[in-house]
Every structure is written in structure tokens, then in C-alpha cells.
Amino acid sequence: VNGHSGTQPVNPINRKKLASWVGFSNLPNQVHRRSMRRGFNFTAMVVGESGLGKSTLINTLFETKLYEPKQIPAPGVDRGRTVQIESISADIEENGVRLKLTVVDTPGFGDFVNNDESWRPIVDNIEARFDAYLEQENRVNRLKLVDNRVHACIYFIQPTGHSLKPIDIEFMRRLHTKVNLIPVIAKADTLTEEEVVLSKRRVLADIAHHGIRIFQPPQYENEDEETIQENEEIISKVPFAVVGSDNIVRSPNGREVRGRAYPWGVIEVDNEEHCDFVKLRQMLVRTHMEELREHTNDILYENYRTDKLKAMGVSQDESVFKETNPAAKQAEERALHEAKLAKMEAEMKMVFQQKVQEKEQKLKQSEEELYARHREMKEALEKQRLDLEDKKRRVESGRPLTPEKGTKKRFGIGK
Template identity: 45%
Template sequence: MPLEYALQHRGRFPDPGPWKVPPAHKVTLGDTLGIEALPRQRFYKTKRTPYVLNIMVVGESGLGKTTFMNTLFNTSLKEEIPAKNPQATKTVEIDPVHYELVEDGVTLNLTVVDTPGFGDQLNREHNLAPIVKYIDDQFEAYHAAERSPGFRRAIPDTRIHALLYFIAPTGHALKELDIKALQVLSAKVNVIPVIAKADTLTQDEMAAFKKTILRDIDANNIKIFPTAYPDDRESVEELEASKYIPFTVIGSDQFVDVDGKQVRGRVYRWGIVEVENENHCDFVHLRELLMTHALHDLLETSHTVHYHNYRAEKLRSNGRPESILACDESYEFRIERSKENMAEDMSKKEEEMRANFVLKVREKEASLREREEQLNQRRQQLMAELEEQRLVLAAEEREFQELYNQSRNAR
């Protein structure tokens, strides 16, 4: 009976394979169920759950990183700390500070990780080591939490989601330290290059400096966010077309009066620079990218790309083959690509086999035609010889008949 049932229903309920959902059959509802309320329920539940954003700021001292972060989040995150003597700073310090921001019922657990001392020493060979170690430690903590018995609980996410790399407004090419740092850090986190103190550059100098930085980034194969991770291609194309990347920013804790309105800015003898004026810098576009357009992409890319790369490398370093990583979310994509490649290979091989078969058939047909012509020629030759022998035999028969008749008449 089971075999008969299986034969009768063969193909109707195929095995979808691992991590796949069987195809569903669409039905028509006879009455309202309230399904339209499900998105609202998801929205309210999501709104009650705090969001997490961990930002690391990296750059030389004196570029206004703390002031900029205060400006970025419209609050006083951290008071200005008197600058230390660069030569007195022996190593790079890692200084994470946690905040809770609430807006319209939505809570954001913000962590700002400062790196004072970066680039301040004469010997900068080991400047990156503490930063890379901190990033890897957060990956390792998340990995350990995944393997713990409480994996089904919410895992505290301390991984770095965005790294703002501050570039000094020199107007020249990137420094060797900047290139090395961007190469190393872009392989581990979402790096967003930022040109600090943009009010020291003119508009033409900003445009030329951006082109120089982008040229150095391309020449050194540095991945920056979001252009290296174009999940939302439209927003990326808009940023590229508007030439906002790398972002030029200005930080200010002061409010100035502009046409009767208090705005963040700086007052100079030659005029006022407004932080949120897109004609003066790209600050508003950077904040929109971080908070309005790409916050979810930052979190997702940190998990699906950088964290998965770290986990895969860790598993392979323990001697496990790459196939053991089939639980990764990229496994499905790899399987589909393998199937497509296999289908293409099979199609090519099928075309080659068909072409070889046709070629061999044509060669065989040509060989058979040649053989047939040879046989026809041989047949004609044999028929001609047979006709010649028949004529000779007829002549000899006539000659014999004449001799026989003569011998009878002589009797």
C-alpha cells in the first residue's frame, strides 16, 4: 500500500530540500480573517524592541571626532576631553561609551567607540592592532553566545556596525597610514570615509580632494559602504551621482542665528558656516544615510558579510572543510549558483555532443557515399567484363556451330 500510494502521488509533493519551504497553494477566503492587521502587530512589536547601533570613530587627534558625534545625534554624547600630548600617548586606546536615545517611542541603544591615540605616535606600525583586536573580540563574543545553551535568547550585539574613518583635510592624496588602515578595516566592518573640518576647504578643493581619495580607494581595492554593498542600488546610484562620497562634514556644538533661526554652525570673520546646509558640507546626507536609509543595511551587512566571513575563517582555521559551513545564509545562494553553473556546463556539453554526433554522422555518410560510388564503379567494371566475356563466348559458339555444320556436310 505505501508503495502504491507513493506511485500514485509521485511528483505531487516533491521534497523541497534543506532550508526550503514547499510551494503553497493559493486559496480564496470566504470571510475576513484580520490578516491585514499582522503588519501593524509586527510594527508595534518592533517599535517596542530597542534598536542597536555600534559606531566606531577612527582618525587622528584634532579632527573634531567628538564634536562631530555630538552634532550627528543632536545631543551632548560626550564632553570634550583636553587633547593629550601626542608623544605622551604610547598606544591606541579603545573607549566605548553607551547611550540610550529615544524618539517618538523608538529606542536606540547607541554605542560610540572612540580610538584616541590613533596616528599620534611617530612609530605607527602597531596603531591598528588594538582596533582590529577589539573588532574581532566582539565577533568572538557573538560567536560564543551562538554556541552557548542560551542561543535562542536575544544575543547582546556589540559588533561594530559602522566605522567612520576621519580623513584630514589636506587636499592631497591619502597618507600611507590611511591606506593601510582602510584596507585592513574595510575587510572587517562597514567603513564610511569622512573628510573632517570641511570648512577649511573651498568647494573646488572639496571636489578635487574627493576625486583624489576615490582614486586612491579604487587603486588599493578598498571596500567602502555603501558602494561596495549595493543592496539598494537606487540609493547608491543617487549618492554616486551626487558625488557625496566621501562625505565632507563639519562639527559644531554652537548655535548661531541665521535669518532669525538658530542653527548649528561656526562663525568666522568672513561669514557663517552652517552644519546642516548641503551647500556647505555633506553632513545632512551622511546622517540620512546612517539613520534614514541604511541603518538596517548596516546591521544586515555586518551580520551576513563581515561576521560570516569571520566565522567561516574561524571554522576553517580549526581544520573543518568549507562544506561544513552549509548552515550559512549564503549557502542557498551558493547552491543555486552551483546549479546554474552545472546547468550551463551540461548545456555546453550537450551542444558539444550534438555537434560531435552530427559531425560523425556526416563523416559516416560521406564514407558510405564514397564506398557506394566505389561499389558502383566496381559493378560497372564487372558488368563490362561480363558483357565482353558473353560476346566472346557467343563468337566462339557461332564458330563452333559453323565447324559442326561443315563437318556434317562433308559426310
């Protein structure tokens, strides 16, 4: 995807063979050297009920004692659980590659009397990190952006063997559009093999039913066979059934391994036949860390940013385009001007029609008055004509003229 609209012409690719070595094949090395110099950073968040082994798993993943072991308290005493969102960073180095690892530990939820809103502080924390990044992007000086966004969220599911609990579903639904969700079945050593299989099936069915999007290695075209197979193996293990331990124990064949020793045997953390820890680490650290960072930046953060700017009434792409493109700005101004003219014209038409109507009304009224007066005059004239004809007949017949009303009295005619 190149970000251009589909209406733009696509330049045909012209494949050419170079006559000699130009040097751009060295680009991956240049990127490699720059990355080595700058180092990487990665922020992982762990979410889940208290005591599910979040801190232990992080220590196991990065083979670092990021978290000091929590004291196992005397009965009745609080065992020192995480009570607020904590963020721990460590600079770790492997074969000259530096990684600044930050782990955001969240208080175990489900511990409170009212768990309805226990997702809120976690969503707030993720959004606050997006906001901090957005604020840096909006600064004039954007040279050194510090990326504290959460790149992956390991979600711990209780090893009950059952489906997801309502609180798990609510949580994942709130989180899946903001962070790469990686569900894991915690403390898998407490389940039998069949229970693990059944539990995974139920969890996946729940996830699909509720339309929750979890992170899975993307399958690209042109990928080599080995990578395709690797990705398929990872996908087949989701949700990862994990066991965490930062203790070294002796396996039955005498090897020293990271694991948990039980009276009936030893669970090896790094043994793929015992749990999915290796596959989780492979995806999170060895093969898909960059993918997780990219997906966070390109999809999750981008969606958040667009929604945020839209809510502020800014269609950001449009405004940036106009800022940087004078022709687009002019076109917009012309369109505005034309719209203003059209509005004025419509208003003038309306006023004109109104005036014509008023005039017509007035003309009609005076026409009616004229007719009425004409009728009156005609009637008066007709009356006069009749009177005169009557007088004429009397004169001709020798009869005396009947005095008009009132005349008799005035001249003493009659009694």
C-alpha cells in the same frame, strides 16, 4: 537568496487570490510592535587622526552631548586627546522608538613614533566583539544575544586636499573586510569648494586602486523611484565632506543654527549647500541603519565566523548538517567503512603479489640448480661411456689395458 544549493528543485510560485482577510498582512505591524518593545541597538566606531573632530561629529550626529567638550589647553599643554579605545553608550528615544547607541572612540593614530601597527588595536577590538557574539551563539541558551558588534566605522580623512596617506590606505585595507567603512573628509570647512571636489575624486581613485570596499547603499531591484533617487544622491556624496559642531550660532538671516561662525560668515552643519553632514546622517541614521546592521551580521560577521571555524578545522555547515541529519551521518559512516575496506583490499593485494614474486624467484632458482645438476650428470656419464669404449677397443685389438692413474704404482708396473 534563500541559502539553498542551486541543485535543489525550486518550487514554482503559485499566485493565489485570497477569498477573505486572513490576517498575515498584519505581519509588518507585529514586527514593528516587537521592535518598539525591544528597542534597537547600534554601535558606531570612529577612527582617524587625533583632533579631526571625531567626538564632535558624533555629538552632532545624535544631537546628544555624548562627549563633553575637550578643554582647549594653554599652549604646550596636552589638549586631552583620546588615548585608548573607549566605548560610550547612551539610551536615546525618538517618537517612542528606543535606541541604545554605542560609540567606540579610538585613539587618534598617526600620533605615535611608530605608526606601522596602529591599526592593530582597532582590528583586535572589532574581532573581540565578533568573538563575544560567536561565544554567545555557541552557548546552549541563545535566547538573549547581546550584539556589541561594530555596525559602522566612520573613517576620518585629513582635509589636506591631497590623496590618501599610506597610513589611511593601510588602515582601510585592514578594516574593510571586518566593518562597514564610511569614509569622511573631516573639517571640510577648512577646504574651498574646488578643493573638496578634487579631494573627493582623489580619495575615490585611491580607494578603487587599492581594492578597498566601502559601504554604499545597495541598489535593490523593485525599489521605488524615490528610494532609488535618494540612494543615488547619497552615493554621489561619498566620501562625505563633513563639518561638526555642537554649538548654536546665529546665521546671517538671524536664524539660530548648529554651525561654526567665522569672521567671514557661518558654516551651517545642517545645510546641504554647506557640507555633506545631512547626507551622512541620512544614510547612517535615517535610511540605512538597518542595512548596516544586516550587512554586519549577514556578510562581515558570517565571513569572520566561517574563517574562524575553518581555521579551527571545522567545516561548520557540514558538521551541523550531520549533527541534525541521521541519514547524512549514516552515509558518512558508510563511506568511511567502504574506504576502510578498499584500503584493506589494496594491502592484501600487495602482500599477495609480493608472496607470488618470492615463490617465482625460488622456483627459478631451483630450476637452475636442477639444470646444473643434470648437466654435471650428463657430462660424467659421457666420460664413463668414452672410457668404456676405449677399453673395449683395446680388448678387441689385444692391446693391454692402460692401468688407470695410480694403478701402475700400486701393482709395480712401469719402472
